[in-house]
Amino acid sequence: MNLNEEKILIDKAKTDPYTFGILYDFYYKQIFSYVFRRVGNYEIARDITSETFLKAFIKINSFKWQGISISAWFYRIATNEINQFLRAKKYRPSYFHELFSSMPQLTNASNEDTIKERIEQEEQQDQDFIHVQQQLKLLPVKYQEVITLKYFGNKSTNEISVILSKKVGTIKSLLSRGLEKLKKLL
Amino acid sequence: MNSEMEEFMENLHKPQMEETPYEKAFKLALLNSRKSSVIGILLIGFPAIVLFVAIGQAIFNFNILDKAFNNITSHLSLTLRAIIFFILTVGFPIIAVALNMLSITFFNYNRQQKEFNLTFKIRWWNILITLAGGILAAFFLLHLIADSLAGK
Numbered sequence: 001m002n003l004n005e006e007k008i009l010i011d012k013a014k015t016d017p018y019t020f021g022i023l024y025d026f027y028y029k030q031i032f033s034y035v036f037r038r039v040g041n042y043e044i045a046r047d048i049t050s051e052t053f054l055k056a057f058i059k060i061n062s063f064k065w066q067g068i069s070i071s072a073w074f075y076r077i078a079t080n081e082i083n084q085f086l087r088a089k090k091y092r093p094s095y096f097h098e099l100f101s102s103m104p105q106l107t108n109a110s111n112e113d114t115i116k117e118r119i120e121q122e123e124q125q126d127q128d129f130i131h132v133q134q135q136l137k138l139l140p141v142k143y144q145e146v147i148t149l150k151y152f153g154n155k156s157t158n159e160i161s162v163i164l165s166k167k168v169g170t171i172k173s174l175l176s177r178g179l180e181k182l183k184k185l186l
Numbered sequence: 187m188n189s190e191m192e193e194f195m196e197n198l199h200k201p202q203m204e205e206t207p208y209e210k211a212f213k214l215a216l217l218n219s220r221k222s223s224v225i226g227i228l229l230i231g232f233p234a235i236v237l238f239v240a241i242g243q244a245i246f247n248f249n250i251l252d253k254a255f256n257n258i259t260s261h262l263s264l265t266l267r268a269i270i271f272f273i274l275t276v277g278f279p280i281i282a283v284a285l286n287m288l289s290i291t292f293f294n295y296n297r298q299q300k301e302f303n304l305t306f307k308i309r310w311w312n313i314l315i316t317l318a319g320g321i322l323a324a325f326f327l328l329h330l331i332a333d334s335l336a337g338k
Contacts, residue, residue: 033200
């Protein structure tokens with residue numbers, strides 16, 4: 001999807017919920033992968049991703065096009081949600097809980113447990129990844145954010161600067177210092 | 187020093203994701219949430235407005251509800267007016283009661299234990315509307331029964 005197509009879809013999504021569905025289909029896996037690789041828990045990643053898209057869906061009318069992919073906005077919401085999860089002892093996705101807590105079919109979907117087990121098992125097999133993920137959690141959040149966006153979310157420095165609303169220079173220095181600190185821990 | 191680390195991070199094998207049934211189920215729920223909330227507001231809001239106006243009418247003795255109803259349905263026959271009045275004052279609140287009850291009631295059959303579980307979720311807004319709708323429907327229904335018994 002190019003930026004022009006995306007802009008048209010966003011304008012349409014403000015009045016037509018089903019157009020938002022196209023953006024959802026396109027970006028769900030990317031956001032879920034990013035969140036899962038950072039938190040390492042299937043259920044929490046699922047809840048955070050749901051809350052991310054729910055917030056985006058509710059606030060789509062306030063989204064202003066600035067020539068940058070809407071994915072940066074999704075990543076920003078997801079990153080804030082992850083930080084909230086890391087700060088709180090018990091994460092409670094408020095919008096999601098309010099609207100969908102009464103829909104057991106969402107969490108009891110068939111094959112859900114099998115897929116969850118498969119994804120978590122696959123993650124366990126990547127011992128290097130697990131080790132990096134665990135050590136990363138010991139770093140301050142500002143380093144975790146940039147490193148995960150760069151290497152788990154495959155975002156460029158410019159994209160990270162948009163997502164985190166920080167200067168490109170700041171991102172580069174956070175990345176460099178973060179990697180140094182991570183290397184010492186590994 | 188960092189280029190080594192950068193290379194390591196770039197080549198690190200990351201867990202790959204696949205489409206889950208949840209992704210589709212959540213999409214449906216998400217996209218329909220706006221529609222459901224509009225229907226919810228209409229079904230909850232309308233009986234609530236009728237209830238407040240009816241209470242106001244009874245207390246302050248003004249006839250907004252009667253006048254509005256008479257103006258709108260003046261060209262209709264008496265039987266049709268009675269049916270519409272019945273639907274609005276008894277039918278709508280009953281629908282609101284049913285929908286609000288359904289939204290907080292969950293059924294679950296446990297095959298292993300051979301149990302049928304019925305759960306009610308405590309959501310005060312739904313409970314309040316259910317009670318208000320029930321009171322409203324009962325009030326108008328009893329009023330209609332009393333009127334027919336009195337032969338009005």
